[in-house]
Amino acid sequence: xxxxxxxxxxxxxxxxxxxxxxxxxxxxxxxxxxxxxxxxxxxxxxxxxxxxxxxxxxxxxxxxxxxxxxxxxxxxxxxxxxxxxxxxxxxxxxxxxxxxxxxxxxxxxxxxxxxxxxxxxxxxxxxxxxxxxxxxxxxxxxxxxxxxxxxxxxxxxxxxxxxxxxxxxxxxxxxxxxxxxxxxxxxxxxxxxxxxxxxxxxxxxxxxxxxxxxxxxxxxxxxxxxxxxxxxxxxxxxxxxxxxxxxxxxxxxxxxxxxxxxxx
Amino acid sequence: xxxxxxxxxxxxxxxxxxxxxxxxxxxxxxxxxxxxxxxxxxxxxxxxxxxxxxxxxxxxxxxxxxxxxxxxxxxxxxxxxxxxxxxxxxxxxxxxxxxxxxxxxxxxxxxxxxxxxxxxxxxxxxxxxxxxxxxxxxxxxxxxxxxxxxxxxxxxxxxxxxxxxxxxxxxxxxxxxxxxxxxxxxxxxxxxxxxxxxxxxxxxxxxxxxxxxxxxxxxxxxxxxxxxxxxxxxxxxxxxxxxxxxxxxxxxxxxxxxxxxxxx
Amino acid sequence: xxxxxxxxxxxxxxxxxxxxxxxxxxxxxxxxxxxxxxxxxxxxxxxxxxxxxxxxxxxxxxxxxxxxxxxxxxxxxxxxxxxxxxxxxxxxxxxxxxxxxxxxxxxxxxxxxxxxxxxxxxxxxxxxxxxxxxxxxxxxxxxxxxxxxxxxxxxxxxxxxxxxxxxxxxxxxxxxxxxxxxxxxxxxxxxxxxxxxxxxxxxxxxxxxxxxxxxxxxxxxxxxxxxxxxxxxxxxxxxxxxxxxxxxxxxxxxxxxxxxxxxxxxxxxxxxxxxxxxxxxxxxxxxxxxxxxxxxxxxxxxxxxxxxxxxxxxxxxx
Numbered sequence: 105x106x107x108x109x110x111x112x113x114x115x116x117x118x119x120x121x122x123x124x125x126x127x128x129x130x131x132x133x134x135x136x137x138x139x140x141x142x143x144x145x146x147x148x149x150x151x152x153x154x155x156x157x158x159x160x161x162x163x164x165x166x167x168x169x170x171x172x173x174x175x176x177x178x179x180x181x182x183x184x185x186x187x188x189x190x191x192x193x194x195x196x197x198x199x200x201x202x203x204x205x206x207x208x209x210x211x212x213x214x215x216x217x218x219x220x221x222x223x224x225x226x227x228x229x230x231x232x233x234x235x236x237x238x239x240x241x242x243x244x245x246x247x248x249x250x251x252x253x254x255x256x257x258x259x260x261x262x263x264x265x266x267x268x269x270x271x272x273x274x275x276x277x278x279x280x281x282x283x284x285x286x287x288x289x290x291x292x293x294x295x296x297x298x299x300x301x302x303x304x305x306x307x308x309x310x311x312x313x314x315x316x317x318x319x320x321x322x323x324x325x326x327x328x329x330x331x332x333x334x335x336x337x338x339x340x341x342x343x344x345x346x347x348x349x350x351x352x353x354x355x356x357x358x359x360x361x362x363x364x365x366x367x368x
Numbered sequence: 369x370x371x372x373x374x375x376x377x378x379x380x381x382x383x384x385x386x387x388x389x390x391x392x393x394x395x396x397x398x399x400x401x402x403x404x405x406x407x408x409x410x411x412x413x414x415x416x417x418x419x420x421x422x423x424x425x426x427x428x429x430x431x432x433x434x435x436x437x438x439x440x441x442x443x444x445x446x447x448x449x450x451x452x453x454x455x456x457x458x459x460x461x462x463x464x465x466x467x468x469x470x471x472x473x474x475x476x477x478x479x480x481x482x483x484x485x486x487x488x489x490x491x492x493x494x495x496x497x498x499x500x501x502x503x504x505x506x507x508x509x510x511x512x513x514x515x516x517x518x519x520x521x522x523x524x525x526x527x528x529x530x531x532x533x534x535x536x537x538x539x540x541x542x543x544x545x546x547x548x549x550x551x552x553x554x555x556x557x558x559x560x561x562x563x564x565x566x567x568x569x570x571x572x573x574x575x576x577x578x579x580x581x582x583x584x585x586x587x588x589x590x591x592x593x594x595x596x597x598x599x600x601x602x603x604x605x606x607x608x609x610x611x612x613x614x615x616x617x618x619x620x621x622x623x624x625x626x627x628x629x630x631x632x
Numbered sequence: 633x634x635x636x637x638x639x640x641x642x643x644x645x646x647x648x649x650x651x652x653x654x655x656x657x658x659x660x661x662x663x664x665x666x667x668x669x670x671x672x673x674x675x676x677x678x679x680x681x682x683x684x685x686x687x688x689x690x691x692x693x694x695x696x697x698x699x700x701x702x703x704x705x706x707x708x709x710x711x712x713x714x715x716x717x718x719x720x721x722x723x724x725x726x727x728x729x730x731x732x733x734x735x736x737x738x739x740x741x742x743x744x745x746x747x748x749x750x751x752x753x754x755x756x757x758x759x760x761x762x763x764x765x766x767x768x769x770x771x772x773x774x775x776x777x778x779x780x781x782x783x784x785x786x787x788x789x790x791x792x793x794x795x796x797x798x799x800x801x802x803x804x805x806x807x808x809x810x811x812x813x814x815x816x817x818x819x820x821x822x823x824x825x826x827x828x829x830x831x832x833x834x835x836x837x838x839x840x841x842x843x844x845x846x847x848x849x850x851x852x853x854x855x856x857x858x859x860x861x862x863x864x865x866x867x868x869x870x871x872x873x874x875x876x877x878x879x880x881x882x883x884x885x886x887x888x889x890x891x892x893x894x895x896x897x898x899x900x901x902x903x904x905x906x907x908x909x910x911x912x913x914x915x916x917x918x919x920x921x922x923x924x925x926x927x928x929x930x931x932x933x934x935x936x937x938x939x940x941x942x943x944x945x946x947x948x949x950x
Contacts, residue, residue, distance in 0.1 A: 124540035135547040138567055139555050143412060143419070146562040150416035279393030286401040296408045300415055375748045383736035386777075462732055464697045465725050467717040468749050628699045628713070630645060 107202055108210040115214030120222060130226045133170040137231060140295075141166035147300070155299040161326050162297075164238040167231030168325060169294050169318045171224040172253075175216050176260035176317045178288045184211070185268035186277045198360055205265065205353055212261045241327045248334045252321040255341035259316045262348025263288065269352065272359035293319030299328070313348060316341035372468045376476035384480060391482060398485030402435060405557060406493055420561030426589050427559065429501035432494025433513075433581040434556035437520025439487035445525035446549070447478035452535035452542045455627070464628075471529070471620060501589060509588045512603070519605035520580040526612035527552060527575065529620055536623035552577045560595060568595070579608040634670035634706075635801060635833050636694060641667035641703035643689050663689040664857045667703065673800070674831040676824070678848035678865070680838065680942065686857040687837045691803055694835075695723060707801065721750065724794035728806035731790050733778040739789050740774040743796055750797035757796065764792040767822055784815030791819065795826070802826075804836045808843055820846045841942070853942065868942065874910040877934040878918055879903065883927040891921040902929075 144162035147154055157165060185208060188194040197204060231237055240246040267284050271277040289295050291314035298306050298319045309315060320337045323329040329337055384391050409431060413424040422430070451474045454460035463473045494517075503509060531545040552575055560568060560582045568578075579601075586594055587602035594601055642665045648656045664686040671677055681687055692698040693705055696712030696719050705712055712719040733742040747757045765771050768788040773781060781789060787807065794802065804823075808816045824847055826832050836847060844851060844865065851868055853861040861868065878894070882902045889896060889904055893913035897905040908918050915933055922928060 122540060124538060125543060128541045128544035131544045132547040132551070135551050136554070139551060139563075142563045142567065143558055146419045146558075147412050147416050150418065154415040274387065274389050276387035276390040279387075279390035279397065282401070283393050283397040286397045286404060289401065290404045290407070295404060296411050300411055302411070302414055372749060375745060379734055379737060379741065379745050382741070383734060386736050459730070461692065461697050462725075462727075462730075464716065465695055465720055465723070466749050467720040467751075473749075625699075628697060629701075 108206055111207055111210040112214035112217075115211040116218045117214075119215050119218040126222045129174060129223050130230065133173060133223070133227050134167075134230045137167040137170035137227065138234070140170070141235070144297070155297055156328055157297070157299065157326065158238075160236070160238050161328075163231070163235050164326060165293075165297055165322055167228060167235070167237060168322050169292075171227040171231075172256065172318055172321065173294065174219040174223050176256050177212065177216065177219075177264050178260070178285055178292070178294070178317070183268055183271075183277060183281060184208075185265075186271040186281075189268075189271040190275065205349070205356060208265065208268075209261055212264060213257065216257045216260070238326060240325055245324060245327055245330060245334075248330075248338065249321055249324045252316075252324050252334070252338050252341060255338060255345060256317050256321050258345045259313050259341060259348065262345060262352060263313065263317075265352040266348070266355060269355045269359055288314050288317065291315060292317045293322065297322075299323075311340070313344035316344055369469055369472055373472050373476045373479075376473060377479035380477060380479045381481055384482065394480075394482040395485040398482055399489050400485075402439070402486050402489040403493075405435075405554070406431060406489075409557065420559045421593070422559040422561070422591075425497075425500045425502060426585075426591075427557075428493060429497030429503070429589065430559060430581055430585045431557045432490060432492075432497035433516060433520065433585060434490075434553065436487065436490030436494045436517055437580055438524050438553040438556070439483070439490040440517070440521040441524035441528060442486050443483040444521075445475060445528050446483070447475045447480070448529050448532045449542065449545060449549075450474060450478045451532050452539060455535055456539050460627070470624065503588055504590065512584055513588055516581065516584040516605060519609040522609040523576060523580050523605070523612050524549070524553065526609070526616040529616040530612070533616075533619040533623040536626050548575055552580075556580050556582070559593075561593060576608045576612065579605045635673045635708055636669075636671040636835070637704075637706040638667050638669050638690075638694070639704045641690070641693060641700055641705060643686075643693060643698065643701045662857050664693070664854075667854075667859055669852060669859065669862055671833060671835065673833055674827065675850060676827050676834040676836065676848050678836050678838065678844035678851045679854070680841075680844065680851065681854035681860075685854045687854060688805070689857075690854070691725075691805065691835070691837070695719070695725065695803065721797065722800050724797070724799035724802045726787075726790050726794045726802070726804045726807050728787065728804075728809040731778065731786055732793060733786065733789055735779050736777055738775045738777055739770065739781070742778065742789070742793055746793055747796050752797050756798070760796050760798055761792075764795060767825065768792050769818075784811050784818075787811060787815065787819060788822075791822065795832075798830075799832070801833045801835070804834065804838075806838055806840075807836070808838065808840050816840075816842070823847060875907050875936060876910060876915065878906045878908065878915065878922070879932045879934060880906070880922055880926075880928050881930040883929050886926045889922055889925055891918055891925075894918050894921075 141163045144155075144157075144166060145159055148157070148159045148162050152158075155162070185194065188197060197207070200207070228237065240249055263284060267277060267281050270280045274280065291298075291309050291312050293315065298309055298315060300306075301309060310319070316337075320329070320341055324334045324337070406428075409427060410424070412419065413427075417423070419427065448471065451460065454463065454474060460470070463470045466473065498513070528549055531548050534541050534545060555563075556577050560578055583594065583597070583601045584603075584605060586592070587599075643663045644665075645661045645663055647659055647661055649659055667686075667690065679687055679690070689698065693700050694707060694712060696707075696714075696716035699713040707719050708722055710719050732746075733739065734745065743761060747761075752760065765774070768791065770788060770792060773785055773789065778786060778789065791807065807823075808819055811819065820843065823834065827834055827847075834847070836843065838844065849865055850863065851861065851865050852859060853868075877897065880889075880903070882904065885902050886904075888899055889906065891906060891908075894906040894908035897907050899905075906918060906922070908915075919928075919931065922931075
């Protein structure tokens with residue numbers, strides 16, 4: 105256990121050295137948040153009550169989703185495993201007396217915590233200063249939000265891990281990564297909140313793991329989903345976390361059996 | 369210069385094709401990720417009949433013009449952003465050691481046909497937009513529409529070069545560039561009227577995204593919401609494009625000079 | 633006429649240092665100063681010094697990547713900072729630590745690309761390639777993707793790539809780093825051959841002093857941005873390596889020997905080491921003095937190696 109805590113701490117520290125990059129990221133995510141908010145606000149003005157959110161709710165949703173983007177690792181997480189597979193260094197990792205998946209989970213969590221503190225919170229602060237944001241109504245909502253937020257990170261890991269492990273088969277995972285990023289963008293609610301989706305489509309998309317990465321925690325934050333309903337959503341998140349973790353383990357065991365080292 | 373571009377770009381294509389699955393997935397996802405932006409617009413129009421008094425048909429034309437221009441710039445010029453990696457890893461020196469233009473070498477080295485996915489999407493929606501937007505086609509409108517694709521591509525290309533130059537002074541600032549390039553491309557997909565006054569001024573006039581598609585579209589669609597600008601704004605894109613190109617060329621020269629006097 | 637000429641060359645970098653939590657201090661760091669030298673056509677010169685001494689800054693100014701802060705550079709009579717691309721046509725550069733080859737493509741594709749960038753004509757390219765392939769033994773590797781080459785093979789590929797346009801000047805930065813003994817020998821052999829046959833001027837920076845001993849008659853030593861020494865390799869050894877060591881094994885343990893003109897370096901059982909300077913006394917005199925004091929079983933004289941000679945030079949600052 106100690107070793108994983110240490111890995112997470114190292115990862116946190118490593119990411120925290122990229123100060124300027126973090127500042128640049130805060131700037132970019134904030135701008136994107138504002139642009140997305142503008143389109144949603146136009147909708148809210150044209151038809152009040154659409155998607156179950158007020159003007160302020162839509163703005164908060166846009167800013168919050170941008171603040172969570174780097175944290176859950178959709179864009180801008182480096183594909184370290186993929187890189188190590190390409191160079192062949194991954195062999196050393198596989199021989200380490202520590203669990204490969206947990207090792208990278210620890211690194212991913214360390215990175216995520218930094219992205220939350222160093223990037224997510226500043227984005228929220230910028231949003232709050234520029235627009236004023238909606239906040240959770242009760243302490244209970246806030247608590248549920250934090251649980252859901254943690255589940256979102258673990259979901260992010262599950263997806264990220266699979267994308268990386270695909271390198272064992274393809275040698276170059278940029279295609280998979282781009283495709284998964286695309287799906288995530290759409291199905292997580294980042295592009296348009298899932299509550300604005302046509303009814304049937306919205307229902308299907310909500311069942312996928314991606315909804316748990318942004319939409320679920322955001323709705324709990326905004327008080328759209330509360331109490332038992334929120335617990336149900338968190339339950340779905342947890343179920344997907346377990347499933348993705350299992351799939352990742354299986355894929356890894358298949359992959360290591362066919363390790364082909366490039367250039368060696 | 370064009371010769372060097374062609375030769376280096378074709379080498380990159382051959383490299384890319386070594387990873388076929390990844391290549392196909394990437395091209396596909398480039399198409400998908402961009403069409404999703406349009407799906408988002410369709411979803412929004414599912415909730416409201418108009419955005420800033422623009423109908424879905426009109427927005428389709430506006431969006432198509434933006435994405436076709438953006439796609440062309442993305443295909444031909446966007447790899448300039450990798451100059452940041454060249455500077456960070458020291459490979460920029462190698463490019464300066466060769467008797468060829470460094471800007472051409474940087475761009476051509478990361479040329480990728482995969483980006484055709486984006487151009488294809490832009491062309492498709494643009495084609496649909498031209499048909500469904502109810503345009504009363506005249507010679508002037510046809511000419512302006514065709515010209516706008518060119519000037520739009522040039523403006524986006526210029527912005528890419530201009531924003532890439534930031535890394536000569538601020539190597540880690542790469543991501544801030546996205547706010548202006550991808551952010552600009554995204555912003556252009558919606559009618560200017562949905563944005564708040566300050567965002568409109570900043571991202572539409574200071575970064576002249578509005579001249580890519582909005583002002584020309586106002587004339588072609590026979591609308592009148594020029595947001596305070598005179599009628600000739602619809603025909604000002606060539607002049608704006610020229611200014612952007614000159615600014616980009618100057619920034620690049622100054623950047624190179626800075627690099628060659630500081631070595632970093 | 634010198635092909636490379638540097639006069640009072642200097643470069644200062646302005647760096648911002650953190651001073652306290654938010655304040656930054658601007659400092660001027662002298663990378664290179666008062667550098668003056670000339671290199672004749674066909675010379676092979678070793679350019680050595682510790683890390684950060686200013687070697688790569690010098691090379692960057694010679695190639696025109698960096699603009700000098702003061703002083704002048706002439707390469708083939710041209711100022712590289714103003715006429716970078718013209719100078720580039722006549723210069724080849726090899727960085728041992730990074731390749732300029734296209735990672736995913738067969739080796740020959742990299743050659744083909746580079747000859748187009750350098751605009752080498754068909755005939756000249758064929759001739760150049762044939763020769764390099766033969767001398768560097770690349771025939772079997774041409775169709776292999778660069779990522780699958782061993783380090784030594786890749787280095788040979790990189791050297792060929794730098795010479796395709798038949799440059800008159802070749803800069804080599806650590807060309808044998810990480811190579812095995814056989815590959816090193818091969819690279820050195822090729823370089824001296826190329827130099828002898830084509831009269832290619834070579835400036836070589838390296839940490840491997842074997843490279844210098846095998847290839848260069850002339851050595852330039854730089855430290856803290858200043859040229860400390862510029863002269864023959866033999867001279868380096870003579871001037872700095874004039875201290876030789878006599879190692880004697882005595883029949884029985886003896887107290888420290890005292891010999892005029894020599895000093896005791898170490899005493900280990902019956903073995904004693906005595907250092908003496910060429911200019912002060914001769915080996916014969918020292919041996920005679922030792923023999924008079926004790927019974928010698930075995931003796932050897934150690935000549936200084938270039939590495940220790942140069943290390944001493946760094947330390948003393950000359």
